[in-house]
Amino acid sequence: MSLPASRPHFPCTITGGAGEVALARTAHCGETQLVRVADGMELSCGDYVVIATKYGRDLARILGPVSAENRDRWGDTTAVHRKAVKEDLDRYEHNAAKAEEAAKRCRAMIAEHRLPMQLVSAHYVLDEPRLVFFFTAESRVDFRSLVKDLVAEFHLRIELRQIGVRDESRLVGGLGVCGRVLCCHGITDKLKPVSIKMAKVQNLSLNSMKISGPCGRLLCCLEYEYDFYREQKRGLPHEGSRVKFEDTLFRITEVNVLTRKIRVEGDGRVMELPIERFYQDAKSQRWMISTDST
Secondary structure, eight states, X not given: OOOOOSOOSSOOEEEOSTTOEEEEXXXXXXXXXXXXOOTTOEEETTOEEEEEETTEEEEEEEEXXXXXXXXXXXXXXXXXXXXXXXXXXXXXXXXXHHHHHHHHHHHHHHHHHTOSOEEEEEEEOSSSSEEEEEEEXXXXXXXXXXXXXXXXXXXXXXXXXXXXXXXXXXXXXXXXXXXXXXXHHHTOSOOOOOOHHHHHHTTOOOOTTTSBOTTSSBOGGGGTTHHHHHHHHTTSOOTTOEEEETTEEEEEEEEXXXXXXXXXXXXXXXXXXXXGGEEEOTTTOOEEEOSOOO
């Protein structure tokens, strides 16, 4: 696995001291966390550093400074151990090549033990003698005998971590239906709950093939514009509501906040009318359509 060049997307300098905090992305899995920059240390966006992660002391890339008011959303901070040097980057790429071979051997052992688990990837921690294997499984797996064989094979501290299918996509990466890098891999690792209601509010097709990602779960991006659509539809009639127009009862089939038009059907007719023509009767509280088309 080749590391991206240490070149910032935009120029910035982060100087340690006075509680300076930056956001860093772990190189091997894309997880982000806040890091404290030590006094006297000067970093630029795009620089590689060695930090303490939940897997061990590992390589990460500085994304940029974080203001005090935005720190709560990222959680606890960890200290930058040191700025990465060429030897660290070379060791990381060497370990990545070894990890591919380790993954092949682990898959063979899983098959030998007939364990109901799928190996996702392997990772050698940069600054510690530790080898981490990430896997998915439908339920808990007793892998104690597998760990013993792995320790005997690699003579390292072995750690097996079970992850979900959304975490698998975040870890492995790939392209979404939009043609861009998966959101969970390239934009944010903070996975938020996504519901079918979000697709309904945005008038999207409820075909699971169209609104699901490679992980088989609903697209993460459904959450991005949900608040906008919900706010724009506030104070407007809902799909399925009945409105009376020209002595005919029509049913609202679509409320399009982008074109600012509402589609109604009734008496064999289909009409798309501007949102401004719909109003709520003060007495009955029922939605009505103005006869004035101007």
